[in-house]
Structure formats: C-alpha cells, structure tokens
Amino acid sequence: MNMWNVEICDVTLRDGEQTPGVSFTCEEKMEIAGLLDGIGLEVIEGGFPAVSSSEQEAVKAICRMGLDARICALSRAKKEDIDAALDCGVDMVSVFLPTSDLHIRHKYARPRDEVLMEAMAMVEYAHDHGVEVRFGAEDASRTDPFFLLRAYREAVSHGADLVTFTDTVGCLMPVEIRAAVEEIIPSVSVPLCIHCHDDMGCATANTITAAASGAFQLHTTVNGIGERAGNAALEEVLVLLSMKGGISRYDLSLLHKLSETVAKAAGMPVARNKAIVGAHAFSHESGIHIAAILKDPETYEYVKPALVGCERTFILGKHTGRHAVRHVAASLGYDLAEDEITWVLAEVKRRSEAKCAVTSELLHEILCAAREGGRQ
Ligand SMILES: CC(=O)SCCNC(=O)CCNC(=O)[C@H](O)C(C)(C)COP(=O)(O)OP(=O)(O)OC[C@H]1O[C@@H](n2cnc3c(N)ncnc32)[C@H](O)[C@@H]1OP(=O)(O)O
Numbered sequence: 001m002n003m004w005n006v007e008i009c010d011v012t013l014r015d016g017e018q019t020p021g022v023s024f025t026c027e028e029k030m031e032i033a034g035l036l037d038g039i040g041l042e043v044i045e046g047g048f049p050a051v052s053s054s055e056q057e058a059v060k061a062i063c064r065m066g067l068d069a070r071i072c073a074l075s076r077a078k079k080e081d082i083d084a085a086l087d088c089g090v091d092m093v094s095v096f097l098p099t100s101d102l103h104i105r106h107k108y109a110r111p112r113d114e115v116l117m118e119a120m121a122m123v124e125y126a127h128d129h130g131v132e133v134r135f136g137a138e139d140a141s142r143t144d145p146f147f148l149l150r151a152y153r154e155a156v157s158h159g160a161d162l163v164t165f166t167d168t169v170g171c172l173m174p175v176e177i178r179a180a181v182e183e184i185i186p187s188v189s190v191p192l193c194i195h196c197h198d199d200m201g202c203a204t205a206n207t208i209t210a211a212a213s214g215a216f217q218l219h220t221t222v223n224g225i226g227e228r229a230g231n232a233a234l235e236e237v238l239v240l241l242s243m244k245g246g247i248s249r250y251d252l253s254l255l256h257k258l259s260e261t262v263a264k265a266a267g268m269p270v271a272r273n274k275a276i277v278g279a280h281a282f283s284h285e286s287g288i289h290i291a292a293i294l295k296d297p298e299t300y301e302y303v304k305p306a307l308v309g310c311e312r313t314f315i316l317g318k319h320t321g322r323h324a325v326r327h328v329a330a331s332l333g334y335d336l337a338e339d340e341i342t343w344v345l346a347e348v349k350r351r352s353e354a355k356c357a358v359t360s361e362l363l364h365e366i367l368c369a370a371r372e373g374g375r376q
C-alpha cells in the first residue's frame with residue numbers, strides 16, 4: 001500500500017469551538033491540546049486570538065506547553081489580528097481571506113483584485129515575522145477557479161508556506177474535491193491544505209479524497225464538531241489514514257479519551273452510532289451477526305476495535321439469537337441447557353419488544369430466573 005504524504009492540523013480548538021454555544025476554558029483547551037499532541041498530530045490550531053483577551057491567553061498557554069505539535073492561530077487579513085496571533089508565540093499564522101465573488105461583494109463591495117492585494121500585504125507581514133504562514137481562501141469551493149489560482153500564486157510570492165482549499169459551506173462531493181485538488185496542486189508550488197465542512201455529510205469523504213489526490217495538510221475536529229453540521233471528524237480521518245493510506249504513526253488508542261473529553265467540554269454528547277467513537281461503534285445485537293462474529297469477527301467488523309483501543313460488546317435484545325445468548329450467558333458464568341436458552345431468548349425478546357433495555361442487571365435477573373426454574 002502506498003503511504004500518503006499528509007499531516008493533520010486539528011482545528012477543534014478554533015473551528016470546533018465555533019459550534020454555536022460552545023466555549024472552552026483555557027484548562028479545557030490545554031487538556032485537549034495535550035491529548036491531540038499525544039496522538040502525534042503535527043499541527044494544533046489553538047484558537048483565533050483576535051476573538052478576546054482570554055482566547056489570546058489560552059493560545060499563549062498552549063504555546064507554553066512545549067508540545068511536539070506546531071501551534072497555529074487563525075487570523076483575518078488584518079494587522080491587528082496577526083499581531084494578536086504573533087503575540088501568543090505561535091509557530092504558524094493562518095491568514096484567511098474570502099475569495100468567492102459572493103463573499104467579496106458582501107464583505108468588501110470593492111474590486112476583488114484590490115481586496116486580494118491588500119490581503120497579500122498581510123501575508124507578507126506575517127511572513128516577515130518569521131512564522132510559518134498558511135493562506136486560506138475562504139469559500140474556495142465557490143470561487144472562480146482562475147481567481148483562486150491567482151490568489152494562491154500571489155500568496156506564495158508574498159511568503160505563504162502553505163495554501164488552503166476550504167469548502168466553507170460544505171457544498172462539494174468527493175469527485176468535485178478530487179477535480180479541484182488535481183487542478184490546484186500542479187499550479188501551486190507549496191503544499192495544499194484541505195478544510196471541509198459537513199453540510200451534506202461529505203466532510204470526511206472529501207478530506208480523505210483530497211488526501212488520496214495529493215493534498216498535504218488535512219483539517220479535522222474531534223467528534224466532527226464545528227460550525228453548523230461541523231467539520232471532518234478527526235477519528236474518522238485517522239482510521240481512514242491507517243486503513244487506506246498506510247499511515248500507522250498516530251496513537252489511535254487515545255481517540256476515545258479525547259472524544260469523551262471534547263464531548264464533555266463542549267457539552268455535546270456523541271451519537272451512539274457515530275463511527276469510531278460512538279458507544280455502539282463496536283457493539284452487536286443481531287443474532288446472525290453475533291453467531292458469525294463468534295467464529296470470525298472479520299465477518300461483521302471491518303475496523304477492529306483494538307485498533308482504537310476498544311473492546312467489542314454484545315448487547316442482547318429483540319434481534320438476538322441462540323448463539324449470542326449461549327455466549328453471553330457463558331461469559332457471565334451460566335452454562336445454559338438448550339431449553340434454558342430457549343426460555344432466556346424468549347424473555348429477552350419479550351422485554352426488548354416492550355422497549356425495556358436488556359441491561360446487564362436485567363440479564364442477570366433473567367438468567368437467575370432461568371436457573372431457579374422461574375421459567376416454569
Ligand atoms: C469560515 C470561518 O470559519 S472564518 C472564522 C469565523 N470565526 C468567527 O467569526 C469567530 C470569531 N469572531 C469574532 O470574535 C468576531 O467576529 C471578531 C472579533 C473577529 C470581529 O468582530 P467585529 O469587529 O465586531 O466584527 P464582525 O464580526 O461584526 O464583522 C466581521 C468583520 O470582519 C471582516 N472580515 C471578515 N473576514 C475577513 C478577513 N478574512 N480579513 C479581513 N476582514 C475580514 C468583515 O468584513 C467585517 O468587517 P466590518 O466590521 O468592516 O464590516
């Protein structure tokens with residue numbers, strides 16, 4: 001398998017925090033940054049220092065942690081924003097500018113070339129301060145392709161080390177992302193970053209398609225949090241990089257702890273069926289599935305739970321079969337006879353159909369009843 005040449009810039013602490021109603025404390029940001037660094041991510045976007053003085057303090061505190069990851073801060077193409085970022089001691093300043101005619105019309109009401117060249121002076125200003133500079137074309141996916149390439153080339157000539165293609169409103173699908181990335185890469189002399197939103201549910205697919213098409217820096221958020229429907233989910237992108245991109249350098253065993261930490265700090269519980277980090281991502285109830293998994297887990301598990309430090313669980317319910325009952329009962333110390341299995345299975349289905357979750361307590365109760373002849 002070819003290994004993709006990529007790095008991750010996780011933007012949970014900036015774009016993730018733009019989720020309506022979410023605000024991380026400095027301590028929460030530091031704890032999350034520590035976990036992101038522990039996984040081995042190359043870049044952590046710590047925040048947007050121009051937002052407030054406490055945001056600036058939090059980014060400073062992350063910079064002082066001495067992490068291996070490079071710390072990045074977002075900035076508008078404005079001197080005061082760049083100064084606020086530089087003052088934090090970041091390694092990278094990400095200067096963004098809206099480039100679509102739609103955005104430029106409403107935000108500037110001036111000719112796009114004029115707006116672009118003003119922003120380029122800001123790219124140069126950041127570059128002159130000795131930090132890595134990333135230039136982000138906001139709403140790149142709805143930007144005139146000719147003007148987009150011009151913006152990237154100008155940014156590079158003014159000192160940008162990286163340029164970002166942002167699907168700000170999540171309007172593209174993978175084939176369109178591939179076409180855009182394949183057009184940009186040969187025309188721009190610095191690595192391309194990809195920043196995707198999930199408005200149509202394509203953020204992770206778009207990000208990984210961009211990686212497979214040659215994009216270098218992939219932007220993610222933990223649990224996929226972020227503006228509106230969120231961003232590409234870190235945990236999904238990392239597992240895809242491992243399973244499809246031949247990249248094994250990240251410590252995926254920290255993903256669950258990270259997911260729980262972010263969910264708690266954001267006040268946003270993770271959906272049970274969320275890929276990789278959902279409570280049911282490695283759980284099974286269906287009888288046909290469990291019967292086969294007991295022979296070979298690969299039958300119904302493409303992602304191995306151990307890859308992300310998890311264990312498989314079997315949950316008994318309406319859809320369970322005899323193999324599952326026998327196995328789960330045995331794991332709890334009950335060696336059931338065939339007639340006992342029949343009774344327990346019927347009882348499990350009856351309770352489940354009455355919308356009663358078959359928790360481990362209830363299962364113990366049912367198994368005891370089976371043993372004590374309560375089934376008669
Ligand atoms: C796609 C993205 O995620 S981009 C990041 C979006 N994130 C956020 O907006 C969260 C943080 N934002 C904030 O805390 C505030 O909006 C601040 C501190 C940045 C600015 O606040 P305010 O000065 O009150 O301005 P306000 O938010 O109302 O309007 C934004 C201004 O920035 C301008 N602006 C927007 N993008 C850029 C840019 N890339 N470069 C320069 N100026 C910009 C707008 O045109 C508008 O200017 P105006 O005040 O002259 O009309």
Ligand SMILES: O=C(O)CCC(=O)C(=O)O
Binds near residue numbers: 095137167
């Ligand atoms: O340019 C960037 O890195 C960020 C822009 C962004 O958040 C977006 O367009 O959604």
